Amino acid sequence: MFKGLGGLGDMAGMMKKAQEMQTKMGELQERLATLTVIGESGAGLVKATATAKGELTNLDIDPSIFNPDEKEVVEDLILAAIKDAQAKASDRSEREMQELTSELGLPAGMNMPGM
Template structure:
């Protein structure tokens, strides 16, 4: 009557898979929370402009050295701000990728496995 369901041992494997999937989901949620509160700093102009961002890439602040606030240098300042933001976002992406790689390795998955994130 239950021939199509396979051996009962297969149900144990399914249970292990479900438990592993739940564990991975929990760890990914924890990682998401951690990335949202981890701050990275990008900079340009030898530190004259700094951009703060979360490890998820959300820019949260700027710090501009007052010595470069010269009206005739407006374009230079704009370029430095953009460069600092791009640097912060690049550092955020690197941090996020490093944390994801650690998580996948801890779960016994291939390090280059792409998980939805």
């Protein structure tokens, strides 16, 4: 049917695949903005919640750690919880991207624009 078109049939297929990939990337970006992870430090005394995109959305601090003599310890615990949340967000984002590339039949480890 498309024999006379040569490579144009392949080009149409590639364009369709590119559109599908763009749609799926948009959906993934929306999903990453709503997926949350919780980073912890101090055995759960400080918890930082972030989206899978790495945006900090909540910080929960157990009041028992508020001792004026231990200000630096509290600051360290807060930073550790935020860093843990960011690391978990990065891992979650990477897993979601791997799932998408696999679903689209793309090679593993392919860097997608916008990620």
